[in-house]
Amino acid sequence: KYTTPLLLASPLLSSPLLSSPYQIVDRTTGHVRGVVMLYHVTELPDHRPNRNWKRKEKQHNVKQILRDFGGIMYFMLHVTEVVHDMGPDFAKLQPNKHPTDVHKMATRPEDEKPKDSWTAFKHFMVKYFTKWRGLPDSYAPDGHTWKFSVHAAVGVFVSMIAVTAIDWQLQDTQYKGMFAVQTVDGQPAPRLYPLMFINSMASLAGMLFAAGTSPYAQPRNVVVAHIICVVIALGFDHASNPLLPAAPDRTLPRWVASPLAISLGVLITTKLGYIHPPASATALTYLEGEAEVKNMGWLFLAVPVLSDLLIVLLLSVIVNNVSRDRAYPIYW
16 A cells, blocks of 8 residues: 555654664565664763664564564554544544444454354354464564573573582481381382472573563562462372371372362462462472472472572572673562
């Protein structure tokens, strides 16, 4: 419809240019719909031109922001076309118009709900399998730079070696288990010592150092989700573990208790807004753990869970903020 690019002009054309032009391309026709350029406001004394912008604009997060901004501008141009094509129908929309009337005018004929059941079923299946192809305007994110990747690897190594070193030192510390007699595959139970390293902490460290800007990796999500999921796991273990001396005849099967505890933890953390996937893995570690894990009982919540979280979060704050391109946490 447009044969020439639309330039989004800035009132500060005399100001220094901060970035090279970014094109807003129509994903359907491939035509250039607009050009976005960022300028620096020289009139404000508190702002200084960023001499490193040429380098920064090549980074993943800056490129992602500019791409998203280009998508938003394309959507605004598309909405303008739709309003223009509606013509007199759009003028009929009054402020006191009922929302259902507006919805009827904006609904396409192919989106209307079919009347008979068979047509409705086919309509649903077409839409359902169309989703399998993915969203048409979505694209996979680019890889990070070597600097970012090496920094993440170093952070994971530092945090994990701190946890494993403490775990190694605690192997000479023994404690009395919950069970008087506990066997694994008919063999005597191993020597009991406070565990410090569990597998789910590796996924936690990877998330904190490689995806520290994710809302699921912030400290409140990490701590609250682990507490909720581990408490639920301990409760379900008491309801399904036949080796507990207090109640030897448990009725809830283990193969039901484990998935039920994990799903309940996901339900609660999702509802409360404390989503953190590694917390489910921590809960499963206890539910399906061997004798050295089960004998810890409620101590498992303090050591290793909360102790590991404290170590990994502290090192994440220290190591992530060394780089000028990183900041952790985003919020507490």
